[in-house]
Amino acid sequence: MTSLSTKVAIVTGAGQGIGAAIAHTLAAAGACVTVNDLNPDRAERTAVSITESGGQAIAVVGDVSNKFQCVNVIESTRDQWGRLDILVNNAGIQPRTSILKMDEWEWNRCLEVNLKSVFFMSQLCGRVMADENQERGGVIVNIAATAGAVTAWPNRSAYGAASAGVVGFARECAREFAQYGIRVNTILAGLIDTPMTTQALKDEALQTAVSANPLQSIGQPDAVAQAVLYLCGENGRYLTGTTLIIDGGQTIV
Numbered sequence: 001m002t003s004l005s006t007k008v009a010i011v012t013g014a015g016q017g018i019g020a021a022i023a024h025t026l027a028a029a030g031a032c033v034t035v036n037d038l039n040p041d042r043a044e045r046t047a048v049s050i051t052e053s054g055g056q057a058i059a060v061v062g063d064v065s066n067k068f069q070c071v072n073v074i075e076s077t078r079d080q081w082g083r084l085d086i087l088v089n090n091a092g093i094q095p096r097t098s099i100l101k102m103d104e105w106e107w108n109r110c111l112e113v114n115l116k117s118v119f120f121m122s123q124l125c126g127r128v129m130a131d132e133n134q135e136r137g138g139v140i141v142n143i144a145a146t147a148g149a150v151t152a153w154p155n156r157s158a159y160g161a162a163s164a165g166v167v168g169f170a171r172e173c174a175r176e177f178a179q180y181g182i183r184v185n186t187i188l189a190g191l192i193d194t195p196m197t198t199q200a201l202k203d204e205a206l207q208t209a210v211s212a213n214p215l216q217s218i219g220q221p222d223a224v225a226q227a228v229l230y231l232c233g234e235n236g237r238y239l240t241g242t243t244l245i246i247d248g249g250q251t252i253v
């Protein structure tokens with residue numbers, strides 16, 4: 001079993017859904033986890049649930065599309081645990097508006113939360129992980145969507161564009177950060193059962209896609225969390241710059 005004992009991780013948007021599953025899984029493997037979320041109740045709930053299960057976690061509220069709040073998330077982590085080894089860029093939103101109707105604010109907000117936050121957090125955590133005065137190295141895992149590469153659901157233009165941006169940025173990041181012993185990989189998830197998809201599944205197109213999924217109707221957050229664990233642990237040591245699709249075979253053509 002993968003051990004992350006002595007490792008310190010930040011998981012963004014970990015108050016519910018995929019992020020909460022990732023935070024639980026990393027903590028169960030021994031990592032000390034900073035549970036970040038924009039929503040204070042959700043952040044607290046995940047952190048408490050981890051500590052009640054015997055793991056180590058703190059909640060740090062913050063909007064990761066804001067650079068100053070990103071700094072606070074990272075500094076709170078270092079104050080609490082003294083180091084930083086793993087960053088999981090998971091926070092995201094999914095506006096569902098047609099291109100013809102979308103206004104600039106909605107487009108910008110999606111790109112800020114889903115893509116700019118990945119730049120802020122990767123840059124700021126990268127500086128800590130690359131610091132030659134510390135034990136160098138680390139792991140960054142980004143959670144994006146198959147919409148960024150291979151699928152196109154109706155009314156997801158900003159979401160698809162942000163995910164595609166994450167894929168491109170992560171490859172550059174992997175290339176630049178390799179010299180510091182920092183690995184960077186991206187997971188492209190298909191349909192996963194979370195509060196985000198509860199709403200989205202009202203779309204007829206998505207219901208059709210779910211019923212046609214080769215493996216199962218919809219994925220569970222733990223399927224993504226287990227892949228994150230693999231990428232973060234020693235077994236993933238030769239992986240960087242990759243994108244891993246977790247979609248139950250939805251994108252088999």
Ligand SMILES: NC(=O)c1ccc[n+]([C@@H]2O[C@H](COP(=O)([O-])OP(=O)(O)OC[C@H]3O[C@@H](n4cnc5c(N)ncnc54)[C@H](O)[C@@H]3O)[C@@H](O)[C@H]2O)c1
Binds near residue numbers: 017036037094144145
């Ligand atoms: N659920 C899916 O089918 C699916 C598929 C592909 C990719 N994803 C991606 O996985 C990630 C998690 O999705 P989910 O389904 O668990 O979503 P979710 O909406 O259930 O949970 C997302 C969490 O992120 C938090 N959050 C939102 N904006 C934030 C911000 N600016 N700063 C900090 N926290 C913020 C929310 O408060 C929420 O608790 C997202 O990036 C999403 O795009 C999800």
